[in-house]
Amino acid sequence: MEILLQEWVSAKGFILFTIGLLAAIIGVLFGAAGFILMPSMLLIGIPIHTTIAVNKFATGISALSNVVTFVIKGQVSLKQYRSLLFFSSLGGVFGAFLAVLLSEQIMNVIACISLILGFIIVIRSSTFIVKEIKETQEQVTNKLIPFAISIYDGGFGPGSALMNITYFLKKQYNYVKAVELTRIISFSSCTGAFLFYYFTGIVNWGIAIPVSMGSIVGSFLGLKIIPYIKIKWVHLILPIIFFLLIVQIVTDLIK
Template identity: 55%
Template sequence: MSELIFSLFSFEAVTLFGIGVVASMVGALFGAAGLVTLPAMLLVGIPIHTSVAVNKFATGLSAFTNVMTFFVKKEISFKKTIGIIIIAICGGIFGAFLATLLSENVMNIVACFLLVIALITVLLSRKYINNLVKQDKEQKINRIIPFIISIYDGGFGPGSASMSITYYLKKQFSYYKAVEFSRIVIFSSCFGAFWWYFFQGIVDWAVAIPIAIGSIVGSHIGIKLIPKIQMKWVQIALPLIFIVLIAQVISNLS
């Protein structure tokens, strides 16, 4: 325990805290926290499965604080989202289970395939990303899609929130509302996945705690900035995020 406490005040812990802040800000705004977090952890020598487990803990905790804020402010009804929460938790557990069975190379192949599909969807459906003001014609949610996204998020993660935001925008949600629902999906999938990784003994607390603290700070900064986001930025950012993620995954395959 004393060794863990000492490690939390090290230069590495401060660096991990900074990674958490930046990653979570990007994640809250555009749904791409994993674009920053996972590569950064891999660069400092943290194994892929441990990196994913830590990312689930940090992202899930930061998303939880956002979700609680949404519920307290009554911006989202718990009754309206309980079904999505349950489905996403199950998806996260299943995704984590699959990840512990797969090698790093297979995980990257699956991630690349899903990210390419998401990129094509964004490019073919750019018209629904024009929704900045709250809409009154929100379409019915197909819970199969959030379930599939939560499986991917539980097993790997980068781009999952962007996929979720894209899905809700397609359902005519405003950008702010799409982010709110996406944070609920991501919190739930991370919650389920984290417990699977925890019981598998994969979580490294010396890495998880500083990144989680940074993620909480960064996510709230990002949420505050969302109303200032112009939709032309989103139209540019979402496809660009997927392209960078695909390039990153392909580079890991070589």
């Protein structure tokens, strides 16, 4: 325990906290936490599977803090979305299982294909319908897409929240509600994936804790900023982030 405390209060611990903080803010606002978190952790020498496991823990904790806030404020009813929670957690477990079996190169290929498909969807949508509509359980009837995204999230992750935000915007949710539902899915998929990584002994607590603390702080800051986000900014920023993520993955493939 003493060794862990020394790691958490060290310069490396501060760097990890900062990475988690910035990643969570970007993740809440635009669904691209992986664009900051994973490359940054790989850059400081953390192995790929350990990075993914820590990413799932940190993202899951920060998403949980958001979900608790939503429930307390009455913005979200978890009972209403219990099937979405079930399928996304199952997808997270399945994705983590595949990640342990697959090589890093194959994982990068899968990530690249998924992000290119998401990029095409965003580009082809000249505008999102973001009118306020009555929230009902039947509003989200297709669980297959969130389930598939959760598999990708559990096994790799970068861009998964962005894919979910895009999906909910296409389903005619307003941007704030799309973010809320995406955080619910992120919590359940990351929890399922993390539990699998934990029981396979991949988690490094010396890394996971400072990143998670930064993620919690960043997630609350991100929620404070969301009401000031203009939808025209989203139209501009979403395809840019998709493109940058694709460039990052392709760069890893050709190294």
